[in-house]
Structures are given as structure tokens and as C-alpha cells.
Amino acid sequence: MQQSLKDSGGIGSWLATNLGRLLVSIIVPAITFVVLWQGFIFLRDSQSPQLIIVLVAILWGVGGVAVLFAVSNWFVERLPSEWVHRLQPFVFVGPGVAILCWFLAIPVVRTLILSFQGPAGTGFVGVDNYIYAFTDRIMLETFRNNLLWMIFGTFFCVGLGLIIAVLADRSRYESIYKAIIFMPMAISFVGAGVIWKFIYSYKGEGSGISEIGLLNAIVLALGGTSQPWLAQPPWNNFLLMIIMVWLQTGFAMVIISSAIKGIPAELLEAARIDGATEFQLFFGIIIPTIQGTLLTVSTTIIIFSLKLFDIVRVMTGGNNGTNVIANEFYLERFTYGNAGRASAIAIILLIAVVPVMIYNLRQFRESRAF
Amino acid sequence: MNKSTRSYKGQKALSNFFVNLTLIIICVIWLVPTLGIFITSFRNSEDIFKTGWWTVFPHKAFIKTGEINIDPAVDVNGPITIEGVTHTFEEWRAGVVMPDGSQMTWYGNKRTRLVETQALKWQWFETTLSLDNYKNVLTGKEIHFKDGSGQEITRKGNDLSSAFLNSIAVAVPATVIPILIACFAAYGFAWMNFPGRKLLFTMVVALLVVPLQIALVPILQDYTRLNLNGTFLAVWLAHTGFGLPLAIYLLFNYINQLPRDILESAFIDGASHFTIFTNLILPLSFPALASFAIFQFLWVWNDYLVALVFLGDKNRVITSALAALVGEKGQDWHLLTSGAFISMLLPLAVFFALQRYFVRGLLAGSVKG
Numbered sequence: 001m002q003q004s005l006k007d008s009g010g011i012g013s014w015l016a017t018n019l020g021r022l023l024v025s026i027i028v029p030a031i032t033f034v035v036l037w038q039g040f041i042f043l044r045d046s047q048s049p050q051l052i053i054v055l056v057a058i059l060w061g062v063g064g065v066a067v068l069f070a071v072s073n074w075f076v077e078r079l080p081s082e083w084v085h086r087l088q089p090f091v092f093v094g095p096g097v098a099i100l101c102w103f104l105a106i107p108v109v110r111t112l113i114l115s116f117q118g119p120a121g122t123g124f125v126g127v128d129n130y131i132y133a134f135t136d137r138i139m140l141e142t143f144r145n146n147l148l149w150m151i152f153g154t155f156f157c158v159g160l161g162l163i164i165a166v167l168a169d170r171s172r173y174e175s176i177y178k179a180i181i182f183m184p185m186a187i188s189f190v191g192a193g194v195i196w197k198f199i200y201s202y203k204g205e206g207s208g209i210s211e212i213g214l215l216n217a218i219v220l221a222l223g224g225t226s227q228p229w230l231a232q233p234p235w236n237n238f239l240l241m242i243i244m245v246w247l248q249t250g251f252a253m254v255i256i257s258s259a260i261k262g263i264p265a266e267l268l269e270a271a272r273i274d275g276a277t278e279f280q281l282f283f284g285i286i287i288p289t290i291q292g293t294l295l296t297v298s299t300t301i302i303i304f305s306l307k308l309f310d311i312v313r314v315m316t317g318g319n320n321g322t323n324v325i326a327n328e329f330y331l332e333r334f335t336y337g338n339a340g341r342a343s344a345i346a347i348i349l350l351i352a353v354v355p356v357m358i359y360n361l362r363q364f365r366e367s368r369a370f
Numbered sequence: 371m372n373k374s375t376r377s378y379k380g381q382k383a384l385s386n387f388f389v390n391l392t393l394i395i396i397c398v399i400w401l402v403p404t405l406g407i408f409i410t411s412f413r414n415s416e417d418i419f420k421t422g423w424w425t426v427f428p429h430k431a432f433i434k435t436g437e438i439n440i441d442p443a444v445d446v447n448g449p450i451t452i453e454g455v456t457h458t459f460e461e462w463r464a465g466v467v468m469p470d471g472s473q474m475t476w477y478g479n480k481r482t483r484l485v486e487t488q489a490l491k492w493q494w495f496e497t498t499l500s501l502d503n504y505k506n507v508l509t510g511k512e513i514h515f516k517d518g519s520g521q522e523i524t525r526k527g528n529d530l531s532s533a534f535l536n537s538i539a540v541a542v543p544a545t546v547i548p549i550l551i552a553c554f555a556a557y558g559f560a561w562m563n564f565p566g567r568k569l570l571f572t573m574v575v576a577l578l579v580v581p582l583q584i585a586l587v588p589i590l591q592d593y594t595r596l597n598l599n600g601t602f603l604a605v606w607l608a609h610t611g612f613g614l615p616l617a618i619y620l621l622f623n624y625i626n627q628l629p630r631d632i633l634e635s636a637f638i639d640g641a642s643h644f645t646i647f648t649n650l651i652l653p654l655s656f657p658a659l660a661s662f663a664i665f666q667f668l669w670v671w672n673d674y675l676v677a678l679v680f681l682g683d684k685n686r687v688i689t690s691a692l693a694a695l696v697g698e699k700g701q702d703w704h705l706l707t708s709g710a711f712i713s714m715l716l717p718l719a720v721f722f723a724l725q726r727y728f729v730r731g732l733l734a735g736s737v738k739g
Contacts, residue, residue: 040603043601043602043603044601050532050535050536051535053539054535054536054538054539057539057543057602058538058539058542058543061542061543061546061547061602061603061606062542062543062546062547062550065546065547065550065551066550069550069554070644073644077642077644086564088562088643088644089558089562089563089564089567090564091554092554092555092557092558092562092643092647093554093555093558093559093562093564093567093570095551095554095555096551096552096554096555096614096618097555097570097573099551099607099610099611099614100573100574100577100611100614100615100618102589102592102611103585103589103607103608103610103611103612103614104577104580104582104584104585104611104612104614104615105573105577106588107584107585107587107588107589108580108584110587110588111584111585111587111588114587114588160396164393164396167389167392167393168393170385170386170389171386171389171390171393173390173393176397177393177396177397179722179725180397180400180401181396181397181400182725183400183404183718183721184400184404185668185721186668186672186714186717186718186720186721186722187404187672187714187717187718188671188672188673188674188689188692188713188714188717189672189674190672190674190689190692190693190696190713191672191689191692191710191713191714193693193696194407194692194696194706194707194709194710195403195404195406195407195710196403197696197700197706198403198406198407198410198703198706198707199403199406201701201703210420210421210422211422212418212419212420212421212422212423212703213422214402214403214406214422214424217422217424246400246403251732254729254732254733255732255733258729258733278385303579303581306581307581307582307583309674309675310674310675310689313674313693314674314693314696326583326675329583329586330675333586333587334679339587342586342587343587345583346581346583346584346586346587347584349581349583349584350580350581350584353579353580353581356579357576357578357579357580360575360576360578360579361572361575361576364572364575
């Protein structure tokens with residue numbers, strides 16, 4: 001600013017440059033806004049070929065955010081330097097914090113309020129929704145099923161992951177085995193649902209019909225009779241769990257494997273020289289050393305099983321005794337249109353993860369990152 | 371001494387053998403489900419309805435060698451004798467193995483009076499494979515295929531090609547936008563000073579495990595009010611919101627441990643925060659950005675719930691389209707398998723190409739909410 005004052009000399013031209021600056025400062029954001037708004041209108045109303053819409057959408061979405069950051073920063077840097085210092089952090093942090101508040105922090109409060117209200121979000125009903133959630137037969141069934149998922153699903157994921165990690169650690173072809181076990185992580189739950197529905201598929205008894213589902217074909221080959229597997233409670237829950245185990249064991253394995261690699265080789269060698277068997281090594285050294293990792297992995301998978309939705313939705317729709325909390329949430333909100341009950345269920349899900357939240361916060365405070 | 375070393379080695383080789391055997395068995399079990407739909411997706415619809423996918427591999431099967439017409443005088447309601455062997459109609463229809471090792475099977479219902487003679491023969495790779503199923507599932511026009519009895523069926527296609535494009539339109543911005551916003555925020559938290567810095571970051575940590583169900587009801591209200599339901603913007607924002615805590619947390623951890631001298635020397639050279647960010651921090655954080663990008667991309671591409679709630683049937687993405695296919699045509703395995711494979715194509719490619727970064731991202735933050 002001083003620079004420009006020195007160069008221009010006269011008060012008139014000083015005013016002119018600053019007015020010019022002011023104008024530019026207004027015009028640039030205004031143009032940005034208009035361009036982005038036009039993009040939004042185009043995307044909403046356009047009848048162009050889909051490929052063009054997709055390309056415009058990507059450009060508009062990605063470019064728009066980048067331009068918004070650049071323009072708001074450009075705008076702030078025009079200000080006197082003390083204001084730059086004061087405001088620039090908010091240019092950087094602001095959008096992130098604003099979106100977090102809109103999409104996660106404030107909804108916690110809003111959902112809590114909704115959970116005390118009636119179906120359409122009007123009228124205070126007290127704790128009725130919670131009474132429903134804890135007494136209704138279907139809700140109790142979802143609690144039981146989620147508990148099964150959290151216990152058995154997690155146990156098999158972590159157990160298998162641990163076994164595979166330990167075994168693979170001793171093989172020359174470790175990376176191949178691990179890639180294969182890990183591969184399902186890239187597959188969607190819906191896709192995995194189709195894959196396993198095919199395995200469990202059932203045609204029924206009758207002549208001229210051969211089972212095309214692998215499970216029934218195996219059962220028939222072993223001399224049994226084919227079954228409509230997914231319609232038989234309570235075992236269908238476990239058949240659904242197999243899908244999660246198939247998908248998530250890779251995750252457990254990768255994290256456990258990296259923890260095992262962190263165990264000092266000398267420690268294991270020393271124990272071997274002392275005559276420890278492989279089993280003693282496993283239970284005496286490996287498990288105790290990586291128990292922190294096992295806890296983290298288990299927690300992640302437990303939280304995951306708590307929110308499980310897609311698998312049940314695609315495989316059974318929650319019928320035949322396979323319903324879970326997240327699916328009941330979806331049904332309440334979108335099939336029965338009861339926002340109050342759905343909110344109460346969401347709050348129950350939130351309360352279930354509060355211990356983990358507190359643990360994370362404590363860890364964060366201890367890490368002294370600030 | 372020598373002997374004991376040898377036996378130690380022998381023991382080691384044996385245990386190695388069992389380790390590899392166990393792992394190979396597990397890996398085969400892990401691969402078979404995917405292999406099953408992969409093979410099925412290339413088979414003719416007629417074959418899929420009739421036989422399991424494993425029959426494409428060489429196996430012994432009864433193959434038709436001839437036909438016998440049953441004399442109209444024979445009573446089909448009582449026991450039927452064919453070539454000296456007597457069984458009921460039901461048994462004949464299920465197939466009877468004759469003393470010479472061949473099989474006789476009644477064809478169709480009682481009125482056909484037709485019995486096929488079949489011999490057990492090795493069958494090699496005789497199934498015809500084609501891309502027809504993929505063509506049928508990708509198009510939105512009318513499709514024709516044959517069912518198990520050879521009857522031609524006409525249906526409306528499920529237009530997975532347009533769902534695929536929509537998925538790209540959702541997944542690319544929903545990956546880049548949160549990364550950009552998170553990267554700015556992480557830089558701000560790590561290297562800038564402002565009031566409320568610690569409190570705001572504590573909020574980020576607290577939100578790490580919040581289930582997204584908590585947000586669906588209120589956000590849907592907002593979107594209805596803003597008339598945003600069914601737009602790409604709505605899903606991008608939602609995925610950004612749900613992905614941000616982990617993104618900010620991971621990128622903060624990374625940017626925070628970059629050497630401080632870089633920043634200080636850049637400041638002395640007169641660079642602004644913005645130039646430091648774009649010219650120094652973004653390139654330096656590439657590994658962390660890549661890790662999170664893969665994570666978020668797979669998450670968004672594979673997501674079903676968020677797309678279902680905010681996009682609905684308008685601009686349907688691939689997971690929703692596939693789930694709808696399961697609902698509408700649950701027994702049409704030729705469409706389901708090829709559809710499932712199309713939905714897996716891109717994530718699998720990304721995954722195998724960038725596995726290293728993905729694993730690193732997983733290790734850095736295994737607490738996604």
C-alpha cells in the first residue's frame with residue numbers, strides 16, 4: 001500500500017488505485033459466484049448427453065472448490081497485513097470446520113431433539129421413541145443380531161487375520177497370499193452380496209433341477225439335501241457374517257501383519273534358542289506384544305459391525321430374523337416415515353460408540369500434538 | 371552335529387510345507403466366490419440356469435447318447451420296466467444308472483414317453499463363453515435372453531453403463547473435494563495460530579467415530595429445504611462431511627511432522643501461507659494424499675447408503691443399480707454376475723495399482739467412523 005502511495009504521488013490517483021482495488025475485490029468474487037451458480041443450474045436442468053454432464057460435474061465440483069479457496073485467499077490477502085494474519089487461518093480451516101459442523105456436529109444435537117418428537121418431526125412425545133426402541137420385538141431382535149455380529153463377526157475376522165498374518169510371515173510368497181486375502185476389501189458390500197447370494201442360491205427339490213449355488217451343490221455332493229439357506233434363522237445370520245469375514249479379514253490381517261513385523265527378530269530368536277516351541281512363541285511373545293494392535297483392530301471391526309447395513313439390506317432385507325439396527329433405522333425413516341423413531345435409533349448407535357470416542361480423545365490429549 | 375542340523379532343516383522344510391499348504395487352501399477359499407461370478411458372467415444364460423459354473427472345468431458327466439421311445443401300451447403310473455430294469459416314473463425322471471454304467475433319464479413329463487440314454491464321459495472345456503451378459507446388463511434398452519428351458523425372455527435392461535458414469539461423477543469429486551478441504555484445514559491446524567485451534571481439532575477427533583446415521587435425518591431435511599435432493603452436489607457434500615474427520619486427522623498427522631525449517635525459510639523468502647501451501651506442502655504430502663485418496667475413492671465408490679438416501683433413483687450410482695437389479699431380477703444370474711463384476715472393475719484396478727498407498731493409509735488411521 002505504501003509502495004503504491006509513493007509511486008502515484010497525488011491524492012486523486014491514490015483514491016483511484018484504491019477504488020480500482022476495491023472494485024476488483026468485489027468483481028472477482030462476484031464473477032466466481034456467477035460462474036459457479038451457472039454451473040449448478042446447468043447440472044440441475046441440463047438435458048445434454050450424460051457423458052458431458054458427468055465431465056462438467058467433475059470439473060465444476062473439483063474446480064469450484066479450488067477456485068473458492070483461491071479467491072477467498074486472494075481476497076483476504078488484499079487486506080491490511082494484521083487482518084491477513086487474523087483472517088487467513090479461517091480461510092484455511094473455515095470450510096472444513098463449517099462442513100464438519102453442518103454434517104456431523106450439529107446433526108448430533110438436531111437428531112437428539114428429533115428423537116423426542118413424533119413421526120413427522122413435530123410434537124413432543126417424550127421418551128416414547130426410546131421406550132419403543134428398547135421394548136419392541138423387532139428392535140430387540142436387531143439388538144441380538146448386532147450383538148452376534150459384533151462378537152462372532154469380529155472374533156472370526158481378527159482370529160483369521162491373526163492366523164493368516166502369522167503364517168504368511170513365515171512364507172516366501174507372503175505378498176501374494178496377502179494380496180489375495182486383502183482383495184475383497186476393494187469390493188462393495190452390494191457386490192459381495194451378489195457374490196455370496198449366488199453361493200447360497202437355492203432352487204429347491206424337484207426333477208431335472210440341478211443346484212447352481214455352490215453351497216447347495218457341495219451339500220448335495222456330500223449326500224445331504226439342498227436348503228434355502230438364507231431363510232433359516234438363526235443360522236442365516238452366521239451365513240451373512242461369513243460375507244463380512246470374507247471382506248474384512250484382509251483389513252485385520254494387514255494391520256496385524258505390520259505389527260508382527262515390528263516385533264524384534266532377536267526376541268524371537270532368543271526364545272527359540274531357549275527351546276520355546278512355536279506355540280509358546282505365539283502365545284508367549286507374539287500375542288502379548290501386539291495386543292494393542294489387536295485391540296485397535298477389534299474396536300474398528302466392532303464399530304463397523306454396529307453400523308452394518310448394506311449386506312443385510314441386499315441379502316435378506318432384514319427378513320427371516322436377520323434384521324440389524326442400521327437397517328431398522330433405514331426402514332423407520334424411509335419405509336415407515338417415522339423420523340422420530342429413526343432418530344432415537346441413530347442416537348442409540350451414537351451412544352454405543354461413545355466409549356471409543358472418549359478413548360480417542362484421551363489418546364489425543366496424551367499425544368500432545370498441540 | 372551334522373545329522374541334527376539336517377533334521378532341523380528337514381523339520382523346517384516340513385513346517386514350511388504345511389504353512390504354505392494352509393495358506394494356499396485359505397487363498398483358494400477366498401478366491402472361489404469371485405471366480406464363480408467371474409466365470410458365470412461369461413456363460414450363456416441358458417447354461418447358467420441349468421448347471422453350476424464349475425461345470426466349465428473338465429469333469430465327468432452323463433452326456434446324451436440316444437433316445438428310447440416308450441411303448442404307448444406301458445402304464446406310466448405304475449412301475450416302468452426299461453431294458454430289464456424296473457423303477458417308478460419319479461425314479462426314472464431323476465435318472466437311473468443301468469447295470470452297464472450308462473444312465474437312463476425320462477425326459478419331460480409322463481406324456482412325452484421319451485427316455486434319454488446317457489453315458490458317463492469326460493467333458494472338457496465345451497461351454498461357450500461370450501460377452502452377451504455384459505452387453506445386456508450395460509444397456510438400458512430391451513434385452514433378450516434364454517431361460518433354463520430355452521425359452522426366449524424379453525426384459526428392460528438396467529442401464530448399468532449410465533450408473534457407471536454416475537458413479538464416476540460422484541466418486542471423483544467426492545474424493546478430491548474432501549482432500550482439498552482437509553489439506554487446507556490440516557495445514558491451518560498444524561502451522562497457523564488462531565483462537566479456538568485446539569478446541570476445533572478436539573472436535574475433529576471426537577467426530578472420527580460418529581456413525582453417519584446420526585446425520586441422515588437432519589441433513590435430508592436441509593436438502594429438501596434447499597431442493598438439493600438427487601443432485602450430485604448433495605452427495606459430494608455428504609461424502610465430504612462424512613470423510614472429513616478422518617481426512618483432516620490423517621493429513622494433520624502427516625503435515626505436522628514435516629520439518630519446521632521449510633516453513634521458516636520460506637517465510638523469510640517472503641512467501642505467503644498460500645504459496646507455501648500450494649508449492650511446498652501439497653507436493654510434499656503426496657504420499658499421505660494418495661493414501662487417503664484411495665481410501666476415500668473406494669469408500670465412495672462402494673458406498674450404498676449415502677447414495678440411496680441422497681440420490682435415490684435419480685442419477686442412480688452403480689451400487690444402487692446393482693442392488694435394484696438384485697431386487698428386480700434376483701434369479702437372473704447372468705445379469706447379476708456381470709453387473710457385480712462391472713461394479714468391481716474400477717475399485718479392483720485402483721486397488722491393485724495403488725495397493726502400497728492403500729495399506730499405508732489403513733495403517734495410519736484404522737478408526738474410521
